[in-house]
Amino acid sequence: MTGLIRHGRLVPDPFTDASGLDAPPAGVPVIVSLEQWQAHREALVAAGQPLGLRLRSDQPPRLVAADLPRFAVIALEFPKYRDGRAYTHARMLRERFRYAGEVRAVGDVLQEQLHFMQRCGFDTFEVVAQDPELAWRAVAGDHTVSYQATGDGRPRALDLRHNRK
């Protein structure tokens, strides 16, 4: 099954992913593609529904920097697990543009990558697994020590070594 995981639990998804459809449905919260946003911007804003944006891995968030506050969720695509661009996109959303909405990982999301994604600023994950919550729990405790800092506030090993933070 495909489930949306937040904080390790399966949560309902209020959004309809319209990015693959010809036209986004009216009257419901939708996630649209960048192209759909550019084509139907006014209508989508006027509809007054919560909005989400789905970006491909070749579409950096700076393309929509000014509009970011309009989106309740930004879905960043991993077309294939080895395409690591969205890790950077997530960090830019959080740390450069101070985006405060939901950052969602969609596409080829492997359970082995959840920790890195979370540290880069993702808070929800579209997980394809027999038991998505079990998949999450299996990896949750994998990395208690990190050498790097990201915007998530976790101290690095060297911060702990020298009692920083």
Place this chain on the structure above:
Amino acid sequence: MYRYDEFDHTLVAERIATFRRQVHRRLSGELTEDQFKPLRLMNGLYLQLHAYMLRVNIPYGCLSSRQLRQLAFIARRYDRNFGHFTTRQNIQYNWIKLDETPDVLAALAEVEMNAMQSSGNCVRNITADQFAGRARDEIEDPRPWCELIRQWSILHPEFSYLPRKFKIAVSGAASDRAAVKLHDVGLYLRRNADGVIGFEVIVGGGQGRLPYVGHTIREWLAKDDLFSYLEAILRIYNLGGRRDNPQKARIKVQVNALGPEEFRRLVDEEWAAIRHSELLAVPGAEIERITAYFADPAWETLPDAAAVLSRQCATDPAFDAWYRTNVVEHRTPGYAIVNLSLKSPGIAPGDLTADQMDRVADLADRFSLGEVRVSHRQNLVFPDVRQTDLHALWQALQAISLATPNIGKLTDIIACPGLDFCALANARAIPVAQDIGRHFGDPAVLQDIGELTINISGCMNACGHHHVGHIGILGVEKNGEEFYQLTLGGSSAEDASLGDRLGRGIPAAEVPVAIEAIVNSYRDLRQADERFLDTYRRVGMEPFKEAVYGDSPEHRRSVA
């Protein structure tokens, strides 16, 4: 040497526990091979022609005797009693079992070693000058910086799925012994006009199918700026490196497609946003903590032993030959740096048996303050030998075949494992190296020829660094047979250059004779103290082409 603290130990232990689970899920079929492959690669495990190959990191080429003994134990217990040292200062085992790999990693962790990111599309082992901390021409020891960069790069949440592998090398000496300009990022420790030490940053070097010498994108970078600048480079690469074609996915392709100026501009733009970020600041206390691990050992105050050595050399020509080629000046009086040649004639370059490993560990304890280095030319180094011990050490090294007097000479050959081991190879490399080694066995002849590096690769991936050998040899396959294309004039030092193609490929049996022809031409043409490389750069390709192909109908036709 760096010692793991509780954080390093925990990180490695967690990685092993994760991988153990991943192996279990693969063996049970929960993970397919396609899903598992990137996971095992990030733990250094390849599937090769005969079995799994495990590549173990030897960070910046530094090993303790205790670690070397554990490498011997692993070779005996889990493999076939030998290991192979590579051109990235790592060691490879060729018959590791998948279901035993977590146990091998645990054995490595016991001695503070690991195989994390020795493969995969991430930052690989940080390599350095094998004489770091000891060379007379050193400006500053690169090792603390290598360790800091290593930690910055391990399990980096943003940069673990790069377009392709990423290799970093650091040198702190006037002479580049680490092939720095042939790396994705190369760093030279340098003084600026005010005498302050910082980094020259070189980007986009690399070999493989599309070789490039790297470009300096920043002449001088303050130490405080190192990690923000590296992060900016990696980010520009992660976003802009090609992902449509693995052959074009390295940063060298991106740098050369954009041009170094534009690449630098992009890096600087990103760098401006993060330069003062607290997330990337490395406090002085951490730099001091790590630097302290590489402090000078407690060298004795010794007189220079030149007189003693002169006598020994005069009375023992074999010792003299070894002393001249394999021993290097140390920055401290009374000490010497000793090269252990893993290139005895007929042996696969870079191979060491488990018995030899144990013996080298004992000799390191007795003669070199317990420390060993690995050079990217697939030899070992004892960094701290008392001059008065040299003769005794030499005799002990002879007994284990590690005293061939050929460092930097024609038979100090780099060879990749090639088609004998590697799934990527098109041709064998080791037998070619062995043939050349047997053909040029006379130390006096080697001495007369002087400095000459031969680098052999079994395929275009160039793990044998053939592009930067003074003589490079690339194995190719044509109609099911092996042929070898020679190049001349490559260099991996600070005067880095890529070799020029000599001519069409020749069969393996003709390679030693071709080398002989090239060497004879060099001896005829050289002036004063010219090395082969210098003569080649002065006279060009023609005389050598004539020497090797001169009698062939094709050559006579093309020259006419």
Place this chain on the structure above:
Amino acid sequence: MDMTGQMVLANRLTDGHTVFLAADGSWVEAIAGGALASDQATAERLLATAQLAESRNVVVEPYLIGVRSEGGQRCPVSFRESIRADGPTVRTDFAAER
């Protein structure tokens, strides 16, 4: 009988060793013990068996190779595969085991 046929070659998942598919569906390290298919239909049946073993996580990357049989000695047609069958040419001590 001298002939050229096909065999299935793969890596065993657990230890990575190069193995040949035998007639009884087991996997063996010695080329002499593997099944040699003299016609295309048999070869394809062998490959199908191998692919099933791959899906059951016994082996990885099975494929058909050409093999010459001369006076009872089998030799892969491709040099690369003969190295896989016999071990590294520079370590004949390992070849002896096969």
